[in-house]
Amino acid sequence: MAITLTEKFAKKVDERFKAGSLSNAGVNHDYSFEGAKTIKITSVPTVPMNDYSRVGSNRYGNPTELQNEIQEATLTQDKSFTFTIDKMNEEETMIKASEALARQIDQEIIPMIDTYRFEKIAEGAEEVIIVAKKPYEAVLDATEKMDEALVPQEGRILYVKNSFYKGIKLDPSFVLASESGMSIKFKGQVGEIDGFAVIKVPANRMPEGVEFIACHPCATCAADKLQDYIVHMDAPGYNGALVEGRVYYDAFKLNNKEGAVVVGKPAV
Helix, strand or coil: CCCCCCCCCCCCCCCCCCCCCCCCCCCCCCCCCCCCCEEEEEECCCCCCCCHHHHHHCCCCCCCCCEEEEEEECEEEEEEEEEEEEHHHHHHHCCHHHHHHHHHHHHHHHHHHHHHHHHHHHHHCCCCEEEEEHHHHHHHHHHHHHHHHHCCCCEEEEEEEHHHHHHHHHCCCCCCCCCCCEEEECEEEEEEEECCEEEECCCCCCCCCEEEEEEEEHHHEEEEEEEEEEECCCCCCCCCCEEEEEEEEEEEEEECCCCCCCEEEECC
């Protein structure tokens, strides 16, 4: 693509809209990948209950050695970018290296990580609700399933497509009683429904065919191992700025958090 050089550029750049990261509220960072590409996560099961016997030698039942289960999590997303800005192009246009780097993070990296995280959260769903009823009723179904799975009440997140949120607001059976008085805790949060903090998500970041994701952050571990951005000035072979960046990340569903993610899909 050609560089356009003119006698004068307007001081204000026509920027695109940006949403910032929306997925942080729905994930945890409980496990560290420092010094490793793969970590092993241990979970320990329980044993079945027995009828106590008042006679014999094994009155509590036949003892068995308690086992453990190992889940391996390996980082897979290693992404990068680079671009140059000639010194005279920077001087004669409104292209600035630091501003261009910030723009790259806002408009490329954050949406990319958000989209990937939402896919991973949705993949971990144990329950799927077909949104064939009123939208609010589908949310109540998700609440019921998470309650039955003993998912903690505190910290639940409801990610919704804008179109689904519109359907909730227009649903005559729904009254958002706490919307006006609640405190906003998360970026993008627009209200609260039945204990869920509601966050609207653009359709291009949500997984295809998903209307909403009801989740608890305990279910999905996010690993942000590296976010490295460098602006080289007058690097060998360049007169100007050479900008480079690398992000190394992933997200994993934890095996022992069944029921902590419920996905709503549209009726066929």
